Amino acid sequence: MNSKIALRAATPDDTALIASMHAQSWASAYRGILPNAYLNDDLNAERAAHWAERMKDVASGAASVFIAEHAGQPVGFMCLVEPDEAGSVLVDNLHALPGHRGLGTGTVMLDEAARWARARGARQLHLFVLEQNTAAIGFYESRGWRRAAREADHMAGIDLFSLRYLYPLDQTQKDQLGQ
Incomplete structure (x- = not known):
């Protein structure tokens, strides 16, 4: 683990910070993309509304948000959703x-996501990344994530595609994916 980065659980007081990040x-x-x-115009208000609603899931226990800090300053965040019926945690x-x-x-x-998911008995992690977001795709693939599907998506008034990526948490699944 990078000792310079600390993670903390987000609280409702962090909603505006999360939306801004x-x-x-x-x-x-x-x-x-x-x-x-x-x-330029709609994003801040749209993300603020999104996170005001999403934090209700956090309050109910259906999801958790973590804020990454470097030297006490927020530098990122992640949201994890409790395992689904297949034992997969959505990042x-x-x-x-x-x-x-x-x-x-x-x-x-990602290391914390895997630890968090294992503590809940999950078998894998999954996430979606926009097909054109090659930097994110390279990041996930370099860390052992594998593409599982391509799905139609709609964001900001346009049609595009999202890629579903999987990361197995146990050796049996890794063997099945050839990792």
Whole structure:
């Protein structure tokens, strides 16, 4: 684990911070993928509304959000959803702020996601990444995630595709995927 990055459980008081980090991350990572009008004008309000609603799942125990900090400053976050009927935990969001990518933040968060999921008896992790987000795809694949599906998606008023990625948490599944 990167000793410079610490994770803490988010609280309802962190809702605006999470929404702001989410908007900053998308504005950087999705430039050229999602419409500029959305990224420039609509994103902050849309992410604020999203997280005001999403934190209700956290309050109910259906999900957990962790904030990554470096030297006490927030540099990223992730949201994990309790295991589904197949024993898979959704990594609903995993974002490092621009300027903090490539410094180990994402790896620290993924390590915690695996630990968190195993503690709940999950068999695997899954997530979705936009097909055009090649930087994120490279990040996940370099850490042993494998593409499982391509699905139609709709964001910011446009049709696109998301890729479903899986990460097995036990050796039997890793063997089946050839890892």
